[in-house]
Structures are given as C-alpha cells and as structure tokens.
Amino acid sequence: MTSKGEQSITYLILGVFSLIALLPIVGIIFTAVQAPGSTVGFGHFDGIHLGNFARAWEQGNFGSYLKSSFIVVIAVVSVASVLSLMAGYAFGVMKFRGADLLFYILLLGLMVPMEAIIVPLYYDMRDFALTDTYWALILPQIGTSVAFGTFWMRAFFRSVPRSLVEASRIDGASSWTTLWRVLLPLARPAVLTMCVLLFMWTWNEFLLALVMVSDEGLRTAPLGLSFFQGRNQSDLALLATGAVIVAAPVVILFVFLQRHFIRGMVTGAVKG
C-alpha cells in the first residue's frame, strides 16, 4: 500500500513530466490553427483556422508525399512482420546448430545505424539500378526491421511455456501449424506492438529517403516536410500545419492500438 503522501508525490512527478512531453505538441497544434499571417508567435492560441490545412496540403504536395510514405510503410511493415514472426519463432522455439551465432549476426542489423551504411548502400542500390525507386526505400528498411522484429519476437516466443509447444507437437501439429494456430493468437499483443514500432520508425525514416530518391513523386512525408519547411520559413502557421499532417498517421495508429501496444510492452516484464 502506498500512503496518500506518496501518491500525491507520484502524481506530481508524473504530471510534471507529462507537461514537459505535451507542451511542445500542444504548441504545434495551436500554431497550426492560427489565423493565416498571424504574428502572435509559436504556441499561442488565437482561434481555430482550419484553412491552413488546405493551404499546406496544396502548396506542400503532401498528398503525394503521404502516398509514397504509405506505400513504403505498408510494404515494409507487412513483409518484415511476417519474416520476423517466422525468424523469431525459429530462434525462440527451435533448437538448431549455429542458432546463437546467427542470432548475433542478425543483431548487428540492430546495432549499426543507417548513417554508417548509407554510402555503400547507395552504391549497391545504384549498381542494381534501384535508386530512385520505391525498392531503394523498401528493401533496406525490411532488412533493418527484420533485425529488430526477430529480436522482439524471439523474446516473446521464449516467454511462452515450452510445454505449450510440446503439447502441440504431441497432438500431431507441424511447426507451421504450431506457429499459426497455437502461438500466433497468444502473440497478438507482441505482434501489434512490433507493427506499431516498425510503422513509426519506417514512417519517420529521413536519411534513407534523402539519399536514395530525388524524384519528387517518390519523396516520403518527412522528406517532403523538410523541403516544405525550406520553402516556407517565414509562415510559422503553415510550417506547423505541415508537421501536424506528417505526424498524424502515426498518432492515429497509436491511439487505435494503444491498448494492445501497452500490453505488448509489458509482456515479458511481468509473467502473464
């Protein structure tokens, strides 16, 4: 039992940190809905003017950027999730020679930042004539996502009681059936959490998009936003609106999956 005093202190500290996290977001939203040409500055509220969104959408070409982003994100998240699920199952449940070594090699993909591999990656992509295509954005990100996803799913599968897998084998189920029929339903929170994380990271990836594509039609949202900001440095409201448009999909996804996401983040920490 925590005492009343302890509880108040907990709320106070949590409240302060929530404010620190929320204030910039509120600031951006307030700025995004300021009157066009307003001079009151960042974070001030002077009424709701949704016209900014239409203006930004047209001037900033956000329709095209978002479309590119969605194409890349959906391809990366769906392929990487399936591969991670299967690789995580193999590493977490099956015994095979060299499993540890292979797993550590895979972890390299988690540890090496995009900045370190971007230059050789560019030349490789150019050799395959893939620069300036969606493939140049999708394939490398599937690679890095599978590294994380395998790590994540392996941890989940290791937390599943072994006897469940063994019971399924004794019942005559193949590895394939055991994965899809017995384990996947249990893995749903972990899989959804993985999807949200991969979605977020892929959506926000900037450097890869900057280096690999120069075609305006292929630019993803964060890249497009940076170009948009370069062109509209004086119009604070328009800049904020662009930022809100680009950030919105991740926020919406998170809100929808929030319950599962939190459950996924705590499984493993506490035995369910």
Added chain:
Amino acid sequence: MMASVQFNSVYKRFGDVLAVDGLSLDIADGEFMVLVGPSGSGKTTALRMLAGLESISDGNVTIDAEVVNDLATGKRNIAMVFQDYALYPQMTVYQNLAFGLRRRKTPKSEIEGRVRSAAESLGLEPYLDRKPGQLSGGQAQRVALGRALVRDPQVFLMDEPLSNLDAKLRVRTRGEIKRLQQEIGTTTVYVTHDQVEAMTMGDRIAIMNNGILEQVGTPADVYEHPANTFVGGFIGSPPMSIFEAATAADLEVTRFSAAGVEFVVPGLPDLPASVIVGVRPESVRSWDENSGNLVGPLSGEVAYVEALGRETFVGVDSGVGQIVVHYDGRSALIPGDKVEFGLDPKGLRFFDVADGKSLAAGRLDSQ
C-alpha cells in the same frame, strides 16, 4: 489401443552431464508404471525421450516392439499430460480436446462423439465452451487429462500431473486417474517425485536416482524389500531407519553390536562381519508394550514427535543414530524424554556396507 514400452540401455547426455545412465525397463501392455525419484534423477528426461521431446544419446526405446528413436513426436501414438497442463489458452475446452484429433484428420462427426464422451467421463460437459483461463486448477487438470484420453493413444505419459493441485484435490484426482486407467487399460508411464503417489497408483514402480534405475517392482515389493539403502530411504514415509552394526554368529543367534548397544536376533542369516541394518518404523516399537517378539532394548532421547492422530512417529536419537519408532494412537512423549524400544526381527533388512546393496541372502523373514 495398447502397447508395451521398452527402454533398452538408454543414455541421455546433456553436454558433460549424464542425465539417464543406461536405463533398461520393460513396461507391459496395459501396465501403470510410475517413475519416481528425487529432482534430477532422470525420470522426466526418460519420459521425454519416450515422448520424442528429447533425443536419445544411446540405446533405443520401443513402443509396441517398434524402435521409435527417430520417429517424430507427432508420429508416435502417445498422449501426454503436463505438469502445468499446457492447455491452449485461446481455445475453448472443446477446441482443446479436439485439437489433436483435427491434426490427425479425424472425421468431424467422430471428433464430436469422442470429445463428448471424454468430457462426459471427466465431468467436463458444463465447461466445454469455456476457455482455460476461466477454469479452476482442478478443472484445468481434468481438461489436460481429457485431451490425452480423447486421442485414445497407445501410451499415456504423465509428467507430475498432480503437483499443482492442493492436497485434498490431489488425493481425489489420484484415485480418478487410477480408475480411468483401469477402465481403459492403456499403458501408462507416470512420473512423480512423490513416493506416496507412486505407492498408491503404480502397478509397478521404477525408482530412479542420479540417472540410474535403482529398483523396479510392485509397491509392496519395493517397500518390503528395497534393493538398496537409497530405495529404503526414499520409499516410505517416514523412511526406513538405517544404522551400521557389527555382526557375530553365536550358536542359534546372531549378535549385532553398534555404538555400544548390543542386541541378539534369533536365527543365523549369512551376513558379513559388518552390515548396514535398515528397519521400517512399523517394525520399531516401544519396549514396554507387547515386546514379546521384539529384540533389544535400544534406548535414546526423543528428538521429534510426529503425531498423525491414528498413529505417532517418534524420532529417537539412539546410540546408533536416529531411529523412528511407531506408536499406536497418540503418544504423550515430548522431545527430550528418554525411551526404550525394540526391533521386530522380521522387519530387519541388511545392506552391504560398501555399496548399500541389499544382502538378500540375509533376509530373516525368508527363513
């Protein structure tokens, strides 16, 4: 469907650790065989090798005279009940029971019938639409049994299936499992660390220790004639009391002396000069009551009193070591009291001092 099971010189190594050391065991068709032993004795490993969940390092395992060493788990016609039940949490009880039948492509109409009849025999009908999370421990345990039962396998494997139940439910389920097994007559291999479970359930008991099979026999056999001091100490509660004594044959009697105490046993068993004497608590009684056929007296100080109501076991620190003495009903003794007690010569068992093995030739009750 039934089958015999054989372990032929089976070894299991985990790295440098020898978990099962040359296990040879024949389990007859329809027999209820209990593997019992302390933690790390290799009993569960042996069961898992039979299930195909562990590979076999050496030797072979047969089911119905067919070597199954390289047969995949799913292809062996076995069913297993796990200690934690291992029910599929997202499926209903019905789906849990049907899962194995579906995997084996049993016709739908037959699945329905078999699930219903298994559920009926275990009293699970009201719970068929529930999920495992909505069941009590005892109900979940019965679903785990049902999942094995419904498959009608050649062999049932049970890995400590009762250890997660409370004491009362454990006793009841013990009887239920035994009854079911007798009804359907399927060969069963049952692993437990609880010697009471082993004694009450097994047609025969295999006692394991450190990967070695110490003794196989009926419950009465291993209780009355333990093959070595380990079995004597492991089977029975309280266990057999054990002490070392020097022997000397003298006309028609044998003199035993240990730590300054001497007692004379009629008869001349063929014993070496020094033996380990083992005696069950029920063969050790107070010297003052019915001491007619007892030998002794030995004496000592009460160390502890275990009053069970109908009987009382008293641990006595005597000159030869701690000996458990049996009293009928309640006893007024308290720790520190001095007591005299005698040994029933028919209950004396003798073991080799060097290796602890039974000196069967020296059995007094066989004369």
